[in-house]
Amino acid sequence: MTYSAAEQAKPDRYEEILSAAAECFRQQGFAATSIDTVARYLGSTKGRIYHYFPSKMDLFNVVRDRGMELAFEGVMPGYETKGDPVERLALMAHGHVLTMIQCHAFMQVLLDGLRMRRYGATTDFQRQALERHLEQRNEFERMFRDVIQEGIEAGQFREGAVSFVVQSFLVTVNGPVFWYVEREGDDLTKFQRIADEVVGFAMGGLGVQWTAEMTRKIKQNTGVSK
Amino acid sequence: MTYSAAEQAKPDRYEEILSAAAECFRQQGFAATSIDTVARYLGSTKGRIYHYFPSKMDLFNVVRDRGMELAFEGVMPGYETKGDPVERLALMAHGHVLTMIQCHAFMQVLLDGLRMRRYGATTDFQRQALERHLEQRNEFERMFRDVIQEGIEAGQFREGAVSFVVQSFLVTVNGPVFWYVEREGDDLTKFQRIADEVVGFAMGGLGVQWTAEMTRKIKQNTGVSK
DNA sequence: GTTGACAACATACTCGGTAGTATGTTTGCC
DNA sequence: GGCAAACATACTACCGAGTATGTTGTCAAC
Incomplete structure (x- = not known):
């Protein structure tokens, strides 16, 4: 059994609950957050939610896993690009920032996910889901770590204690989750501007000068669209 | 009436509750977190806590305010230094990172503080406390913003949209709150190393090369000890 | 076109946990 | 010996997770 089984069966109504x-x-x-809160948000009652999810914790797990999926989707195109670690990293960061902004709610939930370690993972299934999620987190960090490490060894980045540098980089590109607030007329152009700015800062932290134009150029060459 | 009134009256036992x-x-x-949880953590019962704090929310408010105080203490020495914005900023950042690590619990609570906006601030007094806290947060951000702005205008930092740059800088120096985990043999030397690394990254984000030695040197000259 | 079955909910209820209170109990101090 | 601070204990009232059961619409089979 997986969460995705039920997920595939009923797309639309199911998805509404997830977003809410x-x-x-x-x-x-x-x-x-109480189940009734979510239900009220949907203009329904808890009956609807418990029809799709066995418990509050399971609902949270699905939301969290979905967030993780989205995070991977944002980073993958850059990660799988062949070539310079500097360019790959910039692409990864750029994609990630866009995800952070556009999937704001799901991404913020990912933060709470860590705290859940202490929390009650009451059933075996939930314990496994948590375990799997922590592995995914590590996997995600590892992708950034690898590329940064590679860049340091190639002498393309400023030297420094790798682990702290990686953490600082990650927290910077995760940043919009904390400080970005959705505003009325915000469109993709605005998002791109923010991403450019954040990526510029993060790359600067590694000792690399990076401009928005450089991001545009690689995207052209590699065919990365997101 | 202020929280600090009760605070000054009973120092030790009161302080124990705060830390817990x-x-x-x-x-x-x-x-x-339930009041009973805190009480159990102290090896006591809720009677003790309610003897000092009228409600859970009030307890939280005191903890949060304390955290804010500590944050200001960490940054002030650098902020009040006369001279170059670059050097001032580096000192501020360095002090702040040390606070983040050494007062880990209080700092992490500051994060939750924002969420409390939605939450129930039930009494007038609590509403005022929340209001005051939000002002302090802005004040804190403003200190960094001012110095960074000054540096940009002086051409010492890379150009960029100020607000995004400031947010990125802040999230970087706040970083240790998220990723630092306390370990056995960690002492001040280790903390300094982390702070040096983070400050190096953050200053790099602004387009400035910054090394640990530079921090040492200013501290010597200005007499900033923390 | 009627019935039966099932999905997709809503409603009504139980029960444990938690904030807050009211009431002891001990200890030090005057 | 009395009084008050500093708690502990006992109790109430409520909220929220989970469950059990009711209701409605739809679709298929006969």
Whole structure:
């Protein structure tokens, strides 16, 4: 059994609940969000939610896993590009920032996910889901670590204690999750501008000068669209 | 009436509760932490806590305000230094990172503080406390913003959209709150190393090369000890 | 076109946990 | 010996997770 089994069966109504839950979890956190809160947000009652999800924790797990999926999707195109670590990293960062902004709710839920370690993972299935998620987190970090490490060894980045540098880089590109607030007329152009700025800062932290034009150029060459 | 009134009256036992609460709030967040949890952590019962604090929310407010105080203390020495914006900023950042690591629990609670906006600030007094806190947060950000702005205008930093740059800088120096985990033999030397690394990254994000030796040197000259 | 079955919910209820209170109990101090 | 601070204990009231059961619409089979 996987969560995705039920997920595939009922696309639309199921998806509505997911988004609503993500938004509620984002605003108040897991503990402070009641099932009734999510239901009210949907204009329904808990009956609807429990029809699709066996428990609050399971609902959260699906939201969290979805967030992780989205995060990977944002980074993968850059990661799989062949060539310079500097360019690959910049592409990864750029894609990630866009994901952070556009999937704001799901991404914020990912933060709470860590705290859940202490929390009750009551069933075996939930324990496994948590375990799997932590592995995915590591996997995600590892992708950035690898590329950064490679760049340092090639002498393309400023030297420094790798682990702290990686953490600083990650926290910078994760940054918009904390400080970006959705505004009315925000469109893709605005998102790109933010991403350019953040990527410029993050690459600068590694000792590399990086401009928005450089991002555009690689995207052209590699055919990365996102 | 202020929180600090009761605070000054009973120093030691009061302070114990604060630290315990900070640690519990850090681990599980505000909503998931019960008063009984804090009491158990202290080896006591809720009677003790309610003897000092009228409600859970008030307890949280004191912890949060304390965290804010500590944050200001870490940054002030650098901020009040006369001279180059670059050097001032580096000192501020360095002090802040040290605070982040050494007062880990209180700092993490500051994060949850924002979420509390949605939450119930039930009494007038609590609403005022929240209001005051949000002002302090802005004040804190403004200190960094001012110095960074000054540096940009002086042409000492890479150009960029100020607000995004400031946010990226802040999130970087706040970083250790997320990724630093306390380990056995960690002492001040280790903390300094981390701070040096993070400051190097953050300053790099602004387009400035910055080394640990430069931090040492200014501290010598300005007499900043922390 | 009627019936039966099932999905997709809503409603009504249970029960454990938690904030807050009211009431002891001990200890030090005057 | 009395009084108050500093708690512990006992209790209430409520909220929220999970469950059990009711209701409605739809679709298929006969």
